[in-house]
Amino acid sequence: MDITFEQVGFCYQKNSPFETRALQDVNVTIESGSYTAIIGHTGSGKSTLLQHLNALLLPTEGTVTLGDRVIKAGEKQKGLRDLRERVGIVFQFPEAQLFEETVEKDICFGPLNFGVSEEDAKARARKVIVEVGLTEEILTRSPFELSGGQMRRVAIAGVLAMDPRVLVLDEPTAGLDPNGRKEIMEMFATLHQTKGLTTILVTHSMEDAAAYAEKIILMKAGTVQQIATPREIFSEPDVLTDLGLSVPDVVHFQRRFEERFAVKLGKTCLTIDELVGEMLPHLGKGVASQ
Numbered sequence: 059m060d061i062t063f064e065q066v067g068f069c070y071q072k073n074s075p076f077e078t079r080a081l082q083d084v085n086v087t088i089e090s091g092s093y094t095a096i097i098g099h100t101g102s103g104k105s106t107l108l109q110h111l112n113a114l115l116l117p118t119e120g121t122v123t124l125g126d127r128v129i130k131a132g133e134k135q136k137g138l139r140d141l142r143e144r145v146g147i148v149f150q151f152p153e154a155q156l157f158e159e160t161v162e163k164d165i166c167f168g169p170l171n172f173g174v175s176e177e178d179a180k181a182r183a184r185k186v187i188v189e190v191g192l193t194e195e196i197l198t199r200s201p202f203e204l205s206g207g208q209m210r211r212v213a214i215a216g217v218l219a220m221d222p223r224v225l226v227l228d229e230p231t232a233g234l235d236p237n238g239r240k241e242i243m244e245m246f247a248t249l250h251q252t253k254g255l256t257t258i259l260v261t262h263s264m265e266d267a268a269a270y271a272e273k274i275i276l277m278k279a280g281t282v283q284q285i286a287t288p289r290e291i292f293s294e295p296d297v298l299t300d301l302g303l304s305v306p307d308v309v310h311f312q313r314r315f316e317e318r319f320a321v322k323l324g325k326t327c328l329t330i331d332e333l334v335g336e337m338l339p340h341l342g343k344g345v346a347s348q
């Protein structure tokens with residue numbers, strides 16, 4: 059399902075002395091089946107934007123369109139259940155929400171709540187546990203006996219068990235070690251490809267944004283500063299550093315190389331392989347001997 063934000067604004071505790079503006083004049087289109095990363099400084103409105111994607115928050119200004127569902131500011135909303143089924147959100151540290159005695163019960167909780175039969179819910183649990191890289195044996199265990207990485211996978215399995223069409227991820231690798239992070243990111247890439255899931259990832263990792271996203275939304279103080287491909291975004295590293303953000307190491311290295319040898323490579327490289335390919339002709343011209 060396509061997602062559009064038109065002139066969307068959002069204030070927490072509107073019309074109270076504690077009113078806080080979190081989004082302003084946000085215009086965004088996210089195409090069905092695409093992979094989008096959202097980056098921006100802490101407090102720039104990323105999590106607030108995410109919560110509009112399944113109507114956990116409703117816009118205080120403008121219109122959010124989610125597939126065939128139009129949500130206009132100020133209008134009463136009914137039947138948001140359907141939307142909650144189609145859009146799965148993996149919140150930060152999702153394992154904190156595990157609570158059942160067994161992994162299976164935890165995974166089945168959402169589907170059962172949405173009227174799926176017990177038999178179907180259990181079948182879903184067996185399917186999704188494998189999709190998150192665990193095995194069926196784990197279903198009978200207590201989620202609290204598992205490692206941190208396994209708990210996170212179980213929590214993600216609980217979201218997948220709802221069979222969403224859109225998967226929204228709020229810093230899903232926070233707190234994991236580098237190997238765990240890579241595995242989880244690869245898992246989401248596989249889910250995106252095999253299930254055709256529209257994937258929306260909030261991340262602090264510019265490496266991940268560069269490696270996985272087709273488009274990046276750059277947020278600044280509640281507004282969308284830029285929407286572009288990773289190559290376009292990382293071609294202007296100064297914009298990012300001014301916002302207190304970094305660029306992927308490979309982009310940083312390319313810049314240093316270009317400065318040091320007064321050359322300009324053909325494009326901003328997002329992977330080491332691309333960079334090697336672009337550097338080779340320059341090395342051949344004697345740059346290496348300087």
Ligand SMILES: Nc1ncnc2c1ncn2[C@@H]1O[C@H](COP(=O)(O)OP(=O)(O)O)[C@@H](O)[C@H]1O
Pocket residue numbers: 070071078079080098099100101102103104105106107
């Ligand atoms: N529940 C809340 N109540 C009041 N203000 C909030 C709440 N959640 C976030 N904010 C404020 O809204 C702004 C955007 O926050 P958030 O969407 O969490 O940003 P990010 O996810 O990019 O760090 C910040 O100024 C933050 O302090």
Ligand SMILES: [Mg+2]
Pocket residue numbers: 104105106
């Ligand atoms: Mg956040």
